[in-house]
Each structure stands twice: as structure tokens, then as C-alpha cells.
Amino acid sequence: MMQKFAPSLLVVALGVAIAGCQDNSPQDEKVTINKNPYPSTYKALKSTTTLITNATVLTGTGERLEEADVLLVDGKVQQVGKDLTAQADLTIDAQGKWVTPGLIDVHSHLGAYPSPSVESHQDGNEMTSPNTAEVWVEHSVWPQDPGFNRAREGGITALQILPGSANLFGGRGVTLKNVPAHTMQGMKFPDAPYGLKMACGENPKRVYGRKGVLPSTRMGNMAGYREAWIGAVEYKRAWDKYDTDYAAGKNPEVPHRDIKYDTLRGVLEGEVRIHNHCYKAEEMAMMIDLSKEFGYHAGTFHHGIEAYKIADLLAENGSCAALWPDWWGFKMEAYDMVQENVAIVDAVKNSCAVVHSDSDLTIQRLNQEAGKVMYRANDNGFNISEQHAIKWITANAAKSLGIEDKTGSLEAGKQADVVIWNQSPFSVYAKAEQVFVDGAKVYDRNDSAFQAQSDFMLGQQ
């Protein structure tokens, strides 16, 4: 990729030079880049006014309400409180049950590494260049992955699909509504920002070191990021100049289009969010400096096994940390795990701790994953409540993805993404009984009419 980079810079520079000579010619048609060429076609399933009554409600805003009701109208949460008197088409007596916002997983590879995990389905890692910012993982998503259905049965209502971590820049991630659909666009979360997957540490240097190209070391990783951002800054400058000149009535030459830099430019402009696979304290600290060097936000650190070592730095930078409760030891950079990682990150003021799965199995029990953290932390001096811990898999996750104005909490006006649990979701025996997305029931444990099945599973013996 680095070899290809020089000529494209040349084109940009040339474009800028030529533009200077054409100031007075009549204007050609303005070239604008379509930022949404694969738009969402998601439509909420049919819903009715639904009143859930008498539940223990964890709102996702840090509150816990006993014997409370939740009213869903026109796909939105209309009211949460005691003894609501609304007229509802459907009333669900949730006595003894718990209600939470729909769970959100910020790190999934469903659809891109689907089940069955046969060779033909390995679509998550474009391992052909250390910078593949030009790929969009939505173009790999197989909506028939049975894993989407299993995740919904675990209360997952939204999730971000990310490309893998082989590359310094792995490509764009996409946020989906976890509804059954037979196209990716049918699942795409309307107006959710795009993510850009970056990766620190062992993976890129291993994959490309073997091929004898940069990076083969951690310093090679950093050099690779910096070269790319230098190119991105130039690219942005060229397009900004084109826009400015055109607006001034000039007829500038159209800069060279490069979809790799479209994505990086999106980051520089704050439209695309960084989601950075990065395990180690010293690397996360450098990634924050890198973001400052080039003027973008470092975004969310994913996996962050050593996030607890720099909890203050993460909060200060406004970076979320999306973490496992207990994965460790599969490689050297995952050796320093502590079971209280999420809780330590969370304890700092202005923090944004998230529990993520990165797994087609634990995405089905993100509630239990959060529960493990809560209980281990409380065993060791913390005092974390259920109403607080639920934020790690709802509101904070929504914040990481930039959809916190739409979902992630049970507040009036938010999308009615709701789970009814048979008991506290932090019990090993907890089961999601009913799941709603935009007010529509998409799963019911006791009604097969609301249990979606993948095309792949149909008719199998």
C-alpha cells in the first residue's frame, strides 16, 4: 500500500496546481462524494402500543425502579414510571421480571465471520495490505448468519460489525439493528455513524512481518499509521480546497478520488469513529497522542486488556474502553488481564466503560459477561449496582457507537429497544423472554411465531 501511496499524492498535488490555472473558466458540474451509497432500508416491524407493568426496571441511566411500568408508543419509549394509566393495545404483566434497554454489542463479527465457519465464509479480514481503510465490512455481512438470531435471543438489539484486526486500518465497521432481514441494508441502523477499525500490537506486525513488509514491529505499526494520516490530511486539504474554490466561483480541477482516504478523511472530519483494537497501556497512550498529532479523536479502545493501567488517561481523552470480563492469555499482549478491568476503568470520573463480546457465543450472554465483572469487582472492594452495571452493555455502548441519542436507555423519546428478563439479567439463570426493537416484538421465548430462523437452518436434518 505504501508503494501505491506516492503516485496518488502526486495526482493530488498536480490537481491542486492545475486548479490554480483554471480560476476564470466556466464552472464544471460540482463533484460531491456520496457519503451514503448503500443506505439503510430498515423498517421497524409492525408494533402496537405496549404497556409493560410491575417490573424491576433498569433504565440504563443509572436508575432502578421497582414495580414500574414502561410504555411503548409508535416505536418509542413514551413513559417509564409507576402506575402508568395509558390505554395500551397490549399489556404485559411483568411481575417478578426485569426490564432493561436492549443490549448493544460494540464489537461483533457476525455476518462477516458467520456460522457455519466454512472457508467460503471467511470475509472479515482483508489480509492483503496493512492499510485497507477502503473496505467496508457491510459488504461482507451475510444476513442469514444464524448467530444474529441467537444474539437476539440473548437480548441484543443493536450491534456493530467490525472487520478483523490483521491490518493497521481494517476498514469500516457498520452498526446494525438486530432484526431478521435478507439484505444487509435491511438491518442497517439508520443514521448511525460509521466506524473505522484500527489495530495495534501483535496482529498487524505478525501478519505483515511474515510477508516481509512493514509493519514487522510495533514501531513499524506506528510508522504505518502516521504515513496514512499524513496522506489523509493531504487528501482532505485537496478536497476542502476544491470545495472552497468552487464555492468562490472558480472551476477547480476535481481531486483524485480514493475510497481509502474517503474513510480517513471522514475520521478527520469527525463523521467516522475510530474503533481501535489495542490491548496494551503504552500502545493506547501512543494512539491517543497519534490522534492529537493529526487532529482526530482516538475513539473507543477495544479489548484493552491493560486499560485499567491508564483508566485516568482514557477518561481524560473521552475515550470509551470496550472490554471483555475475563479473556486472557491467548497471546502475549493479553497476559495482564484482571477480572476487574471494566470496573477500574469505570470508576474514573467521565469514564465510558463498555463490555463487549467479539464472540458469536458470548454476544448471547452479554448480560452475564457484565455480571461477572460486577460480582468480581464487588468481591474486591467495589460497590457496583445492577442499575449501574447495565450501562456497560446499553448506554455506554450506545455512546461508543454514537447512537446514544437514539437508543441505549429507557427514556421518553428513545427508540423502544427493550428486553424483558425472567429475573435479574446478572444471574447465570437469566433469560431474555421478550425482545422489542423499535417497539415491535422481535423475539418471544414462549411463542415460536416470534422466533426467527435463518434460511441456512431451514429444512436441515
Add this chain to the structure above:
Amino acid sequence: MKKLSRSFSLSLVAAGLLVSGTVSAESLAIINATLHTSSDQGVLEGASIVMNDGKITAINPNDFKVDKVIDAQGQIVTPGFIASVNQLGLVEVGAVAGSRDAGEDKAGIDFDASLAFNPRSSLIPYARKGGITRDLITPYVGDGIFAGLASVVDLSGSFESVNKKQAALVVHLGERSKGSRAFTLQTLINKLDEHQTKASKEAKKDDAKPSAEDTIMAKVLKGDMPLLISVSRSADIVELIKVKQQFGVNIVLNGAQDAVVVKDRIAKAGIPVIISAMDNLPGSFDSLHASLNNAGILEKAGVKVLLTVGGDASHNVYQLRYDAGNAVSYGMSQQGALKAMTSNVADVFGINAGSLEVGKAADVVMWSNDPFELSSHVNKMFINGVEVSTESRQDKLRERYTTESNMPRAYTK
């Protein structure tokens, strides 16, 4: 409350005995416990258990004399859990080749990975947090058929942790990355056939020294050592039932995602099944019936179920108890789930532990509450009657980074 005669050796509490398994066990009793025996006795309330010289010597005796008495105050006491099919002590960091000793390209039937068992691995104290006191460690093999021999180890951390070698011969069948599954099954059948013929010939001439493979295969053919076979597809399992019938060998199925399809045949053939209770995705065309309900379904069909942890089973083995809780949530009985990680494992691999019964190894765990729950933790743990700690390297790291200090963290130890 029963009459007790206690001889306390006052607070020679376990602190000094934590690490070394070579320290001889003091005799002790846990009283006022809720004993989940994992035996025919089921659950005993307000019960006592006595340990002496590494063994359980009494359950609910009328009278006992011990060095130390622990009042459980009603807490749950279980046998230590026995994990299986992982590489505990054979790997420190998955991606660090020099710390991986469970697999060997040149290995064959007689490969004994337990020679590399490292009782001082950081994974072992961490695994104890999950109530695990013993483990069946297994070698693995890339594209081969015979991975080698499984062994039973305890998690005491002592250099004498390997309790039993040749606990099973590990075989991989089913789908292949290239070639046909028929070839691998045929290879197994031919191998059994070859050694069966050899055994009958050698019975006549006693001067020939048998090879290591001969000895192992003779044990397998006598039914003294099970074949632990990784396989998933139901049709493959049906073929293996025929193999069992033809050669009279003991077979244990591992993985077995589609075992539910032929559950009654498996139950009838008396073949135990090791599964990960959380394995519920159709990872391949061999496992289209993977489901959270499978552990309960197999149990109800009369299959002896053993629970193992999926994924990185070595580093994550402490989660076994949560898998058991989920299995219960999806239809397995509470006692059945406990047996699936205690007495069933002991029965299948010939381990003298896994239940709170007189004569069994004193592997005993006292829990804060329901051991299957996320909220519970180990309060006390004994392996061979010696108290062991569950403190791990992870706790040291947490302490370092949550303790206030004016000095760099490196000075906090």
C-alpha cells in the same frame, strides 16, 4: 447439632501451607455445611465432612477427632470440580510457541504430554477460582488422527501433580480440512484390528518385548483405557458405536454437537459424551444441532454427560461452573450438572475424586453461595486435604493498580 470432640491445633491456619502440596495434610472437619455430595446421598443439610491424610474419612460421623474444625455456617460445600479436555499446565500463552507443549507433529499414539506439565503455570491458581481441583489434560493434533495420551492432574501446584497417566487415548475423527473422514475412521479400525490380531498372536510367544504402542493399544482393547474421540456428526457417531461393539473398546465422545440426533443409541451403547454446554452455533455441517438444550436432552436420554469449556478451554476453564449454571437454565438438572463436572468425569477416567464420599481424595470446596452463579466465589478450597489459595497473578495486578501510591506502580508489590 452432633456432639463433637475437637482437638484444635490452634490457628495453624492454612496460610503457611498454601502453595506446597507436599506438606502433609492436617486432619480437619467442616461442620454445619450444605454438602452437595455428587453421590447417591445427594444434598445433605447441616452436615459435616472429615478429611485426614488427603482423603475424605467420614461424612456426618457421630464423633471425630481432628486438628482443626471449620464451621461452614450453612455454606455450600462441593467436591472440587474436575475439568477435562484442555491444556492446563501445557500452555502459558497461546501464541508463544515456547510455552506450548500440548501438541507435537511427530507425536503418535504413545505421546505423553504430561511429561511437560508445569504445575507452576499462572493458569493453575486462576483455574482454582472456578472451584477446579483436578483436570484431564489432553494433547492436541493438527491434521492427524492420534493426538496421544490424556492424563489426570491435580491443581495443587506441587511437582507431584500428575496423578494418572494414560487416562485416555485421544483421537480426532470427523471433518477434515482435506481428504476424507472415511480414511481416518478406517485408520482407527485398522489400528484396532492390527493390535487385536497381534495380541492374540503374542499371547502365544511371551519373549517379544511389546512396543509402547502395543502396550497402549492392548489396554485400549481390554477396555482399560478409553478412546476419547472428537467427533460431531451423528452418522460418524453411529459408525463409532459399531466400532465399540466390534472391538469391545470404551469410547468417550468429545464435542458431539449432533449427539442429540442419536441420543438413544448413545445411551444404549453406554457411551459418555463430553460437551460444551454453550456450544449452540452450527459451526460446520457436522454440528447443525448444536443447542443450549443439548446437555439437558442428553441427560434425560440417559447419556452420561461431562461438561467441558469451549474456546480457549485452558485459560478460561474457571468458567466451567457458569456453563453448568447455563446448562441448568436450559434443562439439565442441578445435580446432573454438578455430576457432569465431578463424579461423571471421575467415573469415566478412573479418578478417585469427584464426590464427597469416604475414601475419595479430599478435594473439597466451600462456596459463598450457589457455585453455578456469577455472584459466588470460592471461600475455601482443599486439594488432597490441604488448603490451597485461589489468589492468582491477576489479583496482584489488580492490587497494584488500585492501591494509591506516590511512587511508580512498579514499587507496589
